Every structure is written in C-alpha cells, then in structure tokens.
Amino acid sequence: MSVGIRHDDLRRRNRAMVISAVRRAGQPSRTEIAATTGLSHSTISAISADLIQEGILTESKASEPTALKRGRPQIGLALNPEAAAVLTVVLSLNFLSVAVIDYAGQVIAEEQRRLDTLVMPRDELIGECLAIVRRRLQDPDLDVSSVARIAMGIQGITDSHSRAMLWSPITPLTDIPFADILEREFDIPATMENDCNMMAVALRWRDPERYRDNFIAILLSHGIGMGLVLKGELFTGTHSSGGEFGHMIHRPGGALCRCGRRGCVEAYAGNYAIWRSAMGISEDAAPIDIGDADMRALAAKAREKDGPERVAYRRAGEALGFGLGSLFALIDPAPVAMVGVSAAAFDLIEPALREAIAQTAGGQHTNSISFDTEPNELPLIREGCAMRALSFVDQEIFAPGVQARSGATGKNVA
Amino acid sequence: MSVGIRHDDLRRRNRAMVISAVRRAGQPSRTEIAATTGLSHSTISAISADLIQEGILTESKASEPTALKRGRPQIGLALNPEAAAVLTVVLSLNFLSVAVIDYAGQVIAEEQRRLDTLVMPRDELIGECLAIVRRRLQDPDLDVSSVARIAMGIQGITDSHSRAMLWSPITPLTDIPFADILEREFDIPATMENDCNMMAVALRWRDPERYRDNFIAILLSHGIGMGLVLKGELFTGTHSSGGEFGHMIHRPGGALCRCGRRGCVEAYAGNYAIWRSAMGISEDAAPIDIGDADMRALAAKAREKDGPERVAYRRAGEALGFGLGSLFALIDPAPVAMVGVSAAAFDLIEPALREAIAQTAGGQHTNSISFDTEPNELPLIREGCAMRALSFVDQEIFAPGVQARSGATGKNVA
DNA sequence: GGCTTTTTTTCGAGCCTCAAAAAAATAGTG
DNA sequence: CACTATTTTTTTGAGGCTCGAAAAAAAGCC
Structure with missing residues (x-):
C-alpha cells in the first residue's frame, strides 16, 4: 500500500519540482519557478542555491536580451550541461544508433550502424549493441563517469518495468533483458523502452x-x-x-x-x-x-x-x-x-x-x-529515450541530493 | 503542472494515510499502522491522538479477544461511526434506491422505489430523486448536519469530473447535472458516478x-x-x-x-x-x-x-x-x-x-x-458509492483537520 | 545622486517527523 | 504477591523544512 511521507521526502520532492521546472521552461528565474511550483520565494532560493552549489544548475546571466525593465533583473537558471550525460540506444529493423546527450539535452556524439537484425543470432545482436555503446563510452572527449543513464528503445513489446524486450518484429529472438545486460556490462543504470512510448514522450516535449x-x-x-x-x-x-x-x-x-x-x-x-x-x-x-x-x-x-x-x-x-x-x-x-x-x-x-x-x-x-x-520516427524515438533518461537523472539522482548519490555521478558535484 | 509540497501538506497527507489504514484494516493498533505506513511510532501516536480528540477515530479496547501475549496489549483503533454519515443514491432502470451509511460503513437507513424511468419527463425524474433523498434526510433519527457527502450512481455515461450524467439507457434524457442539482438542493457535496466504476470500487473493498x-x-x-x-x-x-x-x-x-x-x-x-x-x-x-x-x-x-x-x-x-x-x-x-x-x-x-x-x-x-x-449488480453499485463517498470524507474533509472544515461536519468534533 | 521598482537573500517562527527515553500495561515467576 | 520481562504507547528534545517579513541587491528613472 501507499506509504507515509517522511520529513526528508519533502525536500527531495521540492528539489525535483525545481529541476523539472527548469528543464521544462528553459531559463526561468527564481521568481518564475516560485510561481509555477507554488512554493515560496525563500524555499526556491534555498533549493536553487543548493542545486547551483552542487553543480546541477547554473546561473545564466549572459545570454539575456532582457526586455529593459525596472527593478533588479531576473537571473535565469539553466541546467548545467556538464552535470551529467546520458546515452540513448535505438534498435530498429536493420539499424542501430547510439547518441550521447549532455544534461541540458544537447547531442554531443553519435554513431549509427546497419545490421541484419532479422537473421543475427542472439549473442551477435547483443554483442553489436554492447560494442557500439562501448565505443561511445571510450571516446576520449567523454568523461565516462558522468554518464548517469542509458535508455534503449526498441520496436516491439517490452516489459512494464522497462527491463527487457519481450518480443520484436525486427528479430525472431525473444525475451532479451537488454537493460540488465547493459547495466552489468557498463555499471550504468539502464532501461529498455518501447519505441512508440518514446515517440509519445518526445512529442510531449516537442x-x-x-x-x-x-x-x-x-x-x-x-x-x-x-x-x-x-x-x-x-x-x-x-x-x-x-x-x-x-x-x-x-x-x-x-x-x-x-x-x-x-x-x-x-x-x-x-x-x-x-x-x-x-x-x-x-x-x-x-x-x-x-x-x-x-x-x-x-x-x-x-x-x-x-x-x-x-x-x-x-x-x-x-x-x-x-x-x-x-x-x-x-x-x-x-x-x-x-x-x-x-x-x-x-x-x-x-x-x-x-x-x-x-x-x-x-x-x-x-x-x-x-x-x-x-x-520520420527515428529522431522521435531517440529524443524520447533521451528525455526519459534525463528525467530519470533529474528525479532519481539529482533530486535526492548529494548524500544519497552513488559515486558514479559524484564527481560533477562541486 | 504539478505543484510543490507545502509544509502543511505533510500533516494532511499523513493524517489521510492513518485514516485510510484504519478503514482498510478494521481495528489496527498504532503499532500496526506504523508498520503499514512506514511512519514512526511517535508520528502515529501524535496523529491518532489528534484524530481521537477530534472524534474521527475511537479506541476500541472492548471487542478484543486478544491472543494472550506478554507486554502491554495493543489498543485497536476504529472509525467512529458517528463522525459523519454519507448518502448513496442508485438510479437504475425503473428503480431508485437510497441508503444512509455511517462513517464506519454500516447502513443505518434505506428506501427503495419503482418508477418508470423510460418515460418520465426531466423534472419528474429529478424530482423523484430529490424527494427520496429529502425523506431520508428528514428522518428524525438522523442528524442531518452529519451527512457529509452524497454519491449517486447511475447506469450510463457520466462526465470525468463526476458531476453529470451525460447519457443513460434508462432514460431518453441526456446531460443531467445530478451532482450540482443535489448540492444546490441540500448543500451537501455530491458526485455522480458511473455504475460499473462503482462495481469495480466495491469489488476492490470486498x-x-x-x-x-x-x-x-x-x-x-x-x-x-x-x-x-x-x-x-x-x-x-x-x-x-x-x-x-x-x-x-x-x-x-x-x-x-x-x-x-x-x-x-x-x-x-x-x-x-x-x-x-x-x-x-x-x-x-x-x-x-x-x-x-x-x-x-x-x-x-x-x-x-x-x-x-x-x-x-x-x-x-x-x-x-x-x-x-x-x-x-x-x-x-x-x-x-x-x-x-x-x-x-x-x-x-x-x-x-x-x-x-x-x-x-x-x-x-x-x-x-x-x-x-x-x-446481482445493485448491491455492488451501492457499496461502491458508499466507499467512494466515505473515502472522500476521509481524504478531503477529515484529513485536512478541523480548521479547514466547513460547519456542516463540525458538530461531530469534540 | 537619490528614488522607485523588482528580484533575491536572510532571519526568526512555527510545524513536522524522528530517535531515544520514559511510562504504561500485562504475563510469567518464584 | 512482589518483581521481572516484554510489548505498546507517550513524552521529550533535536534537527529540518517552509513560510512570511524584512533586508539587501541591482537595475531603471528623474
């Protein structure tokens, strides 16, 4: 059954609220965040100070072509692109593509490959997926320890916990627990998402x-x-x-x-x-x-x-x-x-x-x-996977705060 | 968009949690509630003391055939039947039935009536519904001011806000805002529920x-x-x-x-x-x-x-x-x-x-x-309406605490 | 330069939950 | 029957969180 709210859940949830307000709005000021979340200015101020100090958000004075208004100008808050990175893997008929995306949502690297998914044996299919991910992770420009999440999208049926592909039209193989396989191989939390669900997620952001x-x-x-x-x-x-x-x-x-x-x-x-x-x-x-x-x-x-x-x-x-x-x-x-x-x-x-x-x-x-x-469905699927992975980082890794975090992402924290 | 959690929401939600734990479990002790909600004993103790003081819960030492155990015996907490009452109205083909139910879920009065729903004009159909409710509310055994909610169930399509009947096979009439009509007439919050949804609600409790x-x-x-x-x-x-x-x-x-x-x-x-x-x-x-x-x-x-x-x-x-x-x-x-x-x-x-x-x-x-x-669907529909109305009282009236309540239910509070 | 306006930060108050200790209530034991 | 063991419930103090009010900061306006 549903569980009571602990005292520390409060901060966690309100942190999550602030992060998601920033992801949604782009560069909202503290005042705007206070308005959309319904929390008081003091609370937003305290939370955003924490988040900036932890390197999750940044103040973006620069890029403002502010409409000249009276009063102290608003300071936009933005996601710190270096706070983390996520990796998307999209497997479709005869096609495999991977992208690395920074915390602000920008693609910073990608790679694509044609393969004969319909006839590949199990080990080979899994092997190709692991190999392409490994290549991206070994990119010297990328700080591997900042990669906080992998989201893999596939055409076909996945399980409701986003762990495994159950059935897919692109291969006769069934029941491949891609999420577990990726997690074990790279020690990065992963999910296995349905392609059409990711399309929907992407449309919602777009x-x-x-x-x-x-x-x-x-x-x-x-x-x-x-x-x-x-x-x-x-x-x-x-x-x-x-x-x-x-x-x-x-x-x-x-x-x-x-x-x-x-x-x-x-x-x-x-x-x-x-x-x-x-x-x-x-x-x-x-x-x-x-x-x-x-x-x-x-x-x-x-x-x-x-x-x-x-x-x-x-x-x-x-x-x-x-x-x-x-x-x-x-x-x-x-x-x-x-x-x-x-x-x-x-x-x-x-x-x-x-x-x-x-x-x-x-x-x-x-x-x-x-x-x-x-x-064109492929860009949508990738976008959806990216947003899904980023939302996970927002909610599950950055919202609970530093102390609750594992070492993998710790280095981005000031 | 979703809104931040205020400090006082916390108490409200945890009160709701305790009330719903008692409704579900029957006569749980404070210790059991602490276990199911995950909250600490001190919190449960504080909240249940409040709820007892407000007349929402009662301690039920009496009815216990306690398995003889060592230690201080558990004190069961129960819903105070007199804390409130709800009224259910079920309208089906040629049949109208009303029941008054106490806060603990027991039927304390009921009345049924046959009518020709298929041929009744709008005013008459509404009039019959109002009349039967009025008769139950005028029952001298009933304290009207304790009636905190009316839930009406009907065969047919209702709107998603539980306000109106949109279409029903039992009458050629359409778009009757029964919830609003009942609220205006009796000044008691009301909802208009779909029969099959209430069947599902009832099955879940049963x-x-x-x-x-x-x-x-x-x-x-x-x-x-x-x-x-x-x-x-x-x-x-x-x-x-x-x-x-x-x-x-x-x-x-x-x-x-x-x-x-x-x-x-x-x-x-x-x-x-x-x-x-x-x-x-x-x-x-x-x-x-x-x-x-x-x-x-x-x-x-x-x-x-x-x-x-x-x-x-x-x-x-x-x-x-x-x-x-x-x-x-x-x-x-x-x-x-x-x-x-x-x-x-x-x-x-x-x-x-x-x-x-x-x-x-x-x-x-x-x-x-x-x-x-x-x-037999009718008893299920009535049960579902009752549980729906009672849950509303639990969550929306008793959980926010005394100060937030309107006068209608105030008199049951110590 | 002083005034106005708007945003952000600081500070103290008021709650809430929690852990630990204390109190309460009973069964077992000699 | 007094005393101990055991379990439940209440009390108490500490630590955190959000809030409102006031203060500080940062700009435009005259």
Missing part, C-alpha cells in the same frame, strides 16, 4: 501545447504501434509496454497478421498489409517487409489514379478508423499523431478513417479529432 | 486479495458496461467515465446496437441482443428491454438442449471474447469479474469467450485468465 495530458501517437510502418499518454502519464500495460493498438481485432478471423493471428488492425494497415492488398496478394499470405522507397512509390501510384493501390489505403484507413473508434470508446477521443512512413500517405488513409470513426462511439466528435503527421 | 491493482468488472445486463482498475486506480476517460467496453466495435457494420450504431460488442452480448438472436429476430430490429426473469428462462432453455438459445449465448461469448482480446492487447490480461443477470449464464458464454480470446493477443495467457461471477 509540442507541449498540442500534446499535453491526453494524446495518441500511432506508428504506421512495417507494423502498427501506439504510444498513449493519458492524464499526463505514459500509459503502459500491467505486465508489458502495452498499448498494442495494432493487435486489436478489426475483423474476427480475418487477414493474416505478422503476429500469427488473424484480423488484427495491423493485418490491414501495416506496410505489408497495404502492399499485399495493392498487389492482389492473398490475405493469407505470409507478411513480408516492404522498404520505405517501395511504400512511397505505392503511395504515389495511389495518388495518381484510382485502382487497387488506392483501395488498399482505403482499407487501411477503415481498419485504423474502427480501431481508433474502439479505443475512443474506452478512453474518449484525443489528438492523434501519425508517425512513420505511411504517415506520409495519410492523405490516402484519412477519408476512410474518418468515415469509419463516424460509425463508432467516437463518431459524435469526429470533426474535433485532429491528426498530425510526422513521417 | 475482495482486495483478488481485486487489487489490475482487474476488470464487466456488467452483463441490458447493456454491457465496464469498470476498470489499472495500477490501483480507477480508469476513466479523458472527458467521460469512459471504459465503454460494450461499444467497442466487434463487427464493423454489424448488428444494430441500442446506441444507434452498428457492430458494437453490446449488439451481440447485451440482453436484447441475446434475446434477438435466440428468437430469430433480425439483427436490424430495434433493441428492447428484456426482464431478468425472461433472461433466466432463456438461459434455462439454452442449458436444456442445443438450439438457437445456445447459439445466441455462444455468439455473445464470441463478441465478449474478441472485445476482451482487443482490450487485453491494450492493457494486458487481468482478472475479470462478470456481474449482472447474464453473469448467471456465464457457463453458456464462457466456452466461446475463451475460444475467441485464444485467437487474440491475450491468447497466450488464456488459461491464466480467471473469471468470477456475481449475478
């Missing part, structure tokens, strides 16, 4: 106006994935990363899905499903991976003239629409971001999608539902 | 072993409703009570649902849908309300011999199974409680339901999913 408390990020690519933010919190399943929108049932006993079952939304709206339908291939045919270029060509052809290609996109829209309708029955309508290569073909998908939604419980609000598109 | 952090309560009656608890919290939509499981789409463009749309789960599994199918009535026929007795007779006939009745239940099971499968794709499998008159026919539903689930994302865990049945 555009907090539009994506604030409730929204849906849907990946339209080889497969169909979803990241869901409800009431300001990332939604996950009880055991897994959850939100397997692509495997809600569209037509019981219908088209063959990559997951081996029948009638999933993905079996009508995934790249392979659109391709299969456009090419007149049977719905029972085994799914195959279609390259992004092929999908773009298909979309171009569909735009050109009415024909099986256009019908294929229409069917995809229908499946997505009924799926969203069912989802909206559960959570109520919310803004949607369509991400991935087929999001670039959303013009072909949208009409049928809206028509389908109109026939469902979400129908009454069909016009108020807005869709945004973003064709 | 059997915390089985229904703890993640479970699903499904109402199988005239319509199909759902109450969902995820990560220990009641799940609601972003605007409405949400969780409209019955209106997820089972077959796009399929059978006519009571909501006017086509292919909803309810259009295959609601009482009217089972009846329609068993009687060979068209799927396009307008839904009609079937009495409980008729449904029981139908189930008996289905058990007797194979025939259209049995097929009807099988089809209901299939719809529920695919719906649950889609739900499990989103939230992962969880224990399910089937409630309502058709839960008594769950033996007829279960085989097809399990078969359907096996074809979905939840399929891999099909055997670990367990179903419980409870044919």
Whole structure:
C-alpha cells in the first residue's frame, strides 16, 4: 500500500519540482519557478542555491536580451550541461544508433550502424549493441563517469518495468533483458523502452501545447504501434509496454497478421498489409517487409489514379478508423499523431478513417479529432529515450541530493 | 503542472494515510499502522491522538479477544461511526434506491422505489430523486448536519469530473447535472458516478486479495458496461467515465446496437441482443428491454438442449471474447469479474469467450485468465458509492483537520 | 545622486517527523 | 504477591523544512 511521507521526502520532492521546472521552461528565474511550483520565494532560493552549489544548475546571466525593465533583473537558471550525460540506444529493423546527450539535452556524439537484425543470432545482436555503446563510452572527449543513464528503445513489446524486450518484429529472438545486460556490462543504470512510448514522450516535449495530458501517437510502418499518454502519464500495460493498438481485432478471423493471428488492425494497415492488398496478394499470405522507397512509390501510384493501390489505403484507413473508434470508446477521443512512413500517405488513409470513426462511439466528435503527421520516427524515438533518461537523472539522482548519490555521478558535484 | 509540497501538506497527507489504514484494516493498533505506513511510532501516536480528540477515530479496547501475549496489549483503533454519515443514491432502470451509511460503513437507513424511468419527463425524474433523498434526510433519527457527502450512481455515461450524467439507457434524457442539482438542493457535496466504476470500487473493498491493482468488472445486463482498475486506480476517460467496453466495435457494420450504431460488442452480448438472436429476430430490429426473469428462462432453455438459445449465448461469448482480446492487447490480461443477470449464464458464454480470446493477443495467457461471477449488480453499485463517498470524507474533509472544515461536519468534533 | 521598482537573500517562527527515553500495561515467576 | 520481562504507547528534545517579513541587491528613472 501507499506509504507515509517522511520529513526528508519533502525536500527531495521540492528539489525535483525545481529541476523539472527548469528543464521544462528553459531559463526561468527564481521568481518564475516560485510561481509555477507554488512554493515560496525563500524555499526556491534555498533549493536553487543548493542545486547551483552542487553543480546541477547554473546561473545564466549572459545570454539575456532582457526586455529593459525596472527593478533588479531576473537571473535565469539553466541546467548545467556538464552535470551529467546520458546515452540513448535505438534498435530498429536493420539499424542501430547510439547518441550521447549532455544534461541540458544537447547531442554531443553519435554513431549509427546497419545490421541484419532479422537473421543475427542472439549473442551477435547483443554483442553489436554492447560494442557500439562501448565505443561511445571510450571516446576520449567523454568523461565516462558522468554518464548517469542509458535508455534503449526498441520496436516491439517490452516489459512494464522497462527491463527487457519481450518480443520484436525486427528479430525472431525473444525475451532479451537488454537493460540488465547493459547495466552489468557498463555499471550504468539502464532501461529498455518501447519505441512508440518514446515517440509519445518526445512529442510531449516537442509540442507541449498540442500534446499535453491526453494524446495518441500511432506508428504506421512495417507494423502498427501506439504510444498513449493519458492524464499526463505514459500509459503502459500491467505486465508489458502495452498499448498494442495494432493487435486489436478489426475483423474476427480475418487477414493474416505478422503476429500469427488473424484480423488484427495491423493485418490491414501495416506496410505489408497495404502492399499485399495493392498487389492482389492473398490475405493469407505470409507478411513480408516492404522498404520505405517501395511504400512511397505505392503511395504515389495511389495518388495518381484510382485502382487497387488506392483501395488498399482505403482499407487501411477503415481498419485504423474502427480501431481508433474502439479505443475512443474506452478512453474518449484525443489528438492523434501519425508517425512513420505511411504517415506520409495519410492523405490516402484519412477519408476512410474518418468515415469509419463516424460509425463508432467516437463518431459524435469526429470533426474535433485532429491528426498530425510526422513521417520520420527515428529522431522521435531517440529524443524520447533521451528525455526519459534525463528525467530519470533529474528525479532519481539529482533530486535526492548529494548524500544519497552513488559515486558514479559524484564527481560533477562541486 | 504539478505543484510543490507545502509544509502543511505533510500533516494532511499523513493524517489521510492513518485514516485510510484504519478503514482498510478494521481495528489496527498504532503499532500496526506504523508498520503499514512506514511512519514512526511517535508520528502515529501524535496523529491518532489528534484524530481521537477530534472524534474521527475511537479506541476500541472492548471487542478484543486478544491472543494472550506478554507486554502491554495493543489498543485497536476504529472509525467512529458517528463522525459523519454519507448518502448513496442508485438510479437504475425503473428503480431508485437510497441508503444512509455511517462513517464506519454500516447502513443505518434505506428506501427503495419503482418508477418508470423510460418515460418520465426531466423534472419528474429529478424530482423523484430529490424527494427520496429529502425523506431520508428528514428522518428524525438522523442528524442531518452529519451527512457529509452524497454519491449517486447511475447506469450510463457520466462526465470525468463526476458531476453529470451525460447519457443513460434508462432514460431518453441526456446531460443531467445530478451532482450540482443535489448540492444546490441540500448543500451537501455530491458526485455522480458511473455504475460499473462503482462495481469495480466495491469489488476492490470486498475482495482486495483478488481485486487489487489490475482487474476488470464487466456488467452483463441490458447493456454491457465496464469498470476498470489499472495500477490501483480507477480508469476513466479523458472527458467521460469512459471504459465503454460494450461499444467497442466487434463487427464493423454489424448488428444494430441500442446506441444507434452498428457492430458494437453490446449488439451481440447485451440482453436484447441475446434475446434477438435466440428468437430469430433480425439483427436490424430495434433493441428492447428484456426482464431478468425472461433472461433466466432463456438461459434455462439454452442449458436444456442445443438450439438457437445456445447459439445466441455462444455468439455473445464470441463478441465478449474478441472485445476482451482487443482490450487485453491494450492493457494486458487481468482478472475479470462478470456481474449482472447474464453473469448467471456465464457457463453458456464462457466456452466461446475463451475460444475467441485464444485467437487474440491475450491468447497466450488464456488459461491464466480467471473469471468470477456475481449475478446481482445493485448491491455492488451501492457499496461502491458508499466507499467512494466515505473515502472522500476521509481524504478531503477529515484529513485536512478541523480548521479547514466547513460547519456542516463540525458538530461531530469534540 | 537619490528614488522607485523588482528580484533575491536572510532571519526568526512555527510545524513536522524522528530517535531515544520514559511510562504504561500485562504475563510469567518464584 | 512482589518483581521481572516484554510489548505498546507517550513524552521529550533535536534537527529540518517552509513560510512570511524584512533586508539587501541591482537595475531603471528623474
């Protein structure tokens, strides 16, 4: 059951509040922080003095093109880029990329690699991941001891504790505890995140106006994935990363899905499903991976003239629409971001999608539902991983204060 | 955004913690409370002394059949039944019931009434509700000023702030702000709760072993409703009570649902849908309300011999199974409680339901999913409303302490 | 240069929680 | 029955935290 609040939790939480206010606002003054947190000026003053003294925040007098106002000018507080660093690892189909990011969120190094994820044996796949991380950590420009967190993102299902990949379309392998493997190898705390969840996290940081408390990020690519933010919190399943929108049932006993079952939304709206339908291939045919270029060509052809290609996109829209309708029955309508290569073909998908939604419980609000598109998912996933890792450092390492910290990050403290 | 913790929030939260520990555990000693909350003995001692002095808790030396132990015997703490009272109002098809419940959770008065909800005009329906509440409040045995909260439960969709009924199958009327109406009339804070959500709340109190952090309560009656608890919290939509499981789409463009749309789960599994199918009535026929007795007779006939009745239940099971499968794709499998008159026919539903689930994302865990049945939903709804109202009193009225309280409940304080 | 305005820091008061010690209440023991 | 052991509860003093008020700092304005 939930536990009482100790006296020292108070400081910890309010420190966390100040740090997150600075991360959100960029360069807020102490007065602004006091306003957003509702704490008194004296408290903010005391906490920020501590945080500056510990090297977590810095005063940024310099960069101000202050509107000339009367009174003592505000002193902006900023995250100290050198306070820590985090590392992101994104593993997707045939592609592995790593980035090192400073505490202020700037990329300071990166590396990418192509590999045949579909056929690599377990040891080799893990080995490649470890090797690329090791190379980045051995970079002489990087102070290894400042790396406080690794966040790895992968397309597929992860467990709800962000420790392991349970299943992924990019490899036949299952149940790889990447977080534990990375932690053991490098002695740096790590997590294993679901790609679509990270897309959602990134969208929230990119555009907090539009994506604030409730929204849906849907990946339209080889497969169909979803990241869901409800009431300001990332939604996950009880055991897994959850939100397997692509495997809600569209037509019981219908088209063959990559997951081996029948009638999933993905079996009508995934790249392979659109391709299969456009090419007149049977719905029972085994799914195959279609390259992004092929999908773009298909979309171009569909735009050109009415024909099986256009019908294929229409069917995809229908499946997505009924799926969203069912989802909206559960959570109520919310803004949607369509991400991935087929999001670039959303013009072909949208009409049928809206028509389908109109026939469902979400129908009454069909016009108020807005869709945004973003064709490139990889940058979003990396951004999401970075923000996730940085938030962890904010909340779990810097908020408790110096005394509670392990040696790994101690050196950044004054 | 989230707000900092003030110094006085601390006491408030820890008071709430102690009160909820007592409500959960029955008659815990101070030592037990210290153990479950993680707070020190001195803190618990100070807080419980306050709460006793304020008349919220009582020491219950008496009722102890203490296992003879050495040492100073523990003194059980209990909720003082006279500290407050709450009132529950449950409005369902043709039926209105009210109960007065003391602070310890015991029913101290109740009243029920049949009415023709389907044909009553707006003023009359509201008037009946107000009248029955007024009669209970005028009971000379009841100290009106001790009534701290009214919780009203209704079958149908409510808004996410628990203020209004938005839509209900028991009346053609829509958007009735019952919570505001009750508050204005009686000057007692009120909420308007969704029936299935209250079922879930009640199940959690009744059997915390089985229904703890993640479970699903499904109402199988005239319509199909759902109450969902995820990560220990009641799940609601972003605007409405949400969780409209019955209106997820089972077959796009399929059978006519009571909501006017086509292919909803309810259009295959609601009482009217089972009846329609068993009687060979068209799927396009307008839904009609079937009495409980008729449904029981139908189930008996289905058990007797194979025939259209049995097929009807099988089809209901299939719809529920695919719906649950889609739900499990989103939230992962969880224990399910089937409630309502058709839960008594769950033996007829279960085989097809399990078969359907096996074809979905939840399929891999099909055997670990367990179903419980409870044919009578009304007591559950009332219990849920009661616990909801009492928890509100615990958290919002008694936790902040005397000074923050309004006059309404002041008289119970020593 | 003095005055006004705004931001930030300092200081004392008031709470809260905690650990340790004291007090209370009972069972066992000779 | 007095005394000891054991367990629970209360008391007490210390240390921390936040807050409001006042002071200090840092600019523009006249």
